Amino acid sequence: AQTVTQSQPEMSVQEAETVTLSCTYDTSESNYYLFWYKQPPSRQMILVIRQEAYKQQNATENRFSVNFQKAAKSFSLKISDSQLGDTAMYFCAFMNTGNQFYFGTGTSLTVIP
Amino acid sequence: AAGVIQSPRHLIKEKRETATLKCYPIPRHDTVYWYQQGPGQDPQFLISFYEKMQSDKGSIPDRFSAQQFSDYHSELNMSSLELGDSALYFCASSLGRGASYEQYFGPGTRLTVT
Numbered sequence: 107a108q109t110v111t112q113s114q115p116e117m118s119v120q121e122a123e124t125v126t127l128s129c130t131y132d133t134s135e136s137n138y139y140l141f142w143y144k145q146p147p148s149r150q151m152i153l154v155i156r157q158e159a160y161k162q163q164n165a166t167e168n169r170f171s172v173n174f175q176k177a178a179k180s181f182s183l184k185i186s187d188s189q190l191g192d193t194a195m196y197f198c199a200f201m202n203t204g205n206q207f208y209f210g211t212g213t214s215l216t217v218i219p
Numbered sequence: 220a221a222g223v224i225q226s227p228r229h230l231i232k233e234k235r236e237t238a239t240l241k242c243y244p245i246p247r248h249d250t251v252y253w254y255q256q257g258p259g260q261d262p263q264f265l266i267s268f269y270e271k272m273q274s275d276k277g278s279i280p281d282r283f284s285a286q287q288f289s290d291y292h293s294e295l296n297m298s299s300l301e302l303g304d305s306a307l308y309f310c311a312s313s314l315g316r317g318a319s320y321e322q323y324f325g326p327g328t329r330l331t332v333t
Binding site: 151152211 | 322
């Protein structure tokens with residue numbers, strides 16, 4: 107069975123600083139996809155970034171980047187130049203070739219002005 | 220741009236009643252996913268449909284059923300409601316089946332069972 111673990115229930119960061127959210131997962135599959143979703147207070151689920159397991163290059167989307175360590179089954183999200191609008195719950199998620207989708211328990215990020 | 224539409228946005232039901240949630244995917248999207256997010260919990264995958272056929276099944280209770288219609292909209296039917304069914308129910312749609320296709324989430328339907 108696949109599991110996704112986010113060991114940081116809550117984090118905070120000063121505006122304009124950099125923060126890293128951790129995520130580990132467990133799977134026996136070799137090909138899969140990893141995602142980070144953002145859920146602001148509005149509860150809308152928004153895709154932040156995604157990574158395909160067979161790609162060694164870390165995905166980047168503007169201020170958001172990941173550190174994908176396949177052997178360690180680690181998928182952390184780095185947010186640079188944090189903005190107040192980044193305050194949200196962040197979910198790490200995993201999708202296998204069987205199209206089963208698994209979310210982690212989430213990290214609540216607060217950006218402090 | 221058109222987004223995923225879910226209706227109703229809020230629903231209040233009593234125990235043992237039945238509820239029907241509707242999801243209208245983005246035009247041309249043929250895949251629909253349903254998720255349940257309990258209070259303070261992570262979303263749990265329930266079920267998905269591709270081209271009007273059930274595609275994958277997650278932790279959907281036997282009291283729930285769902286289908287995708289010819290116009291690609293989907294309905295989640297929930298019977299014999301329990302207090303524990305109170306949650307935010309998300310629908311997501313994608314252009315195709317599989318992780319290579321981005322899922323676009325709707326705003327969710329908040330179901331409260333009293």
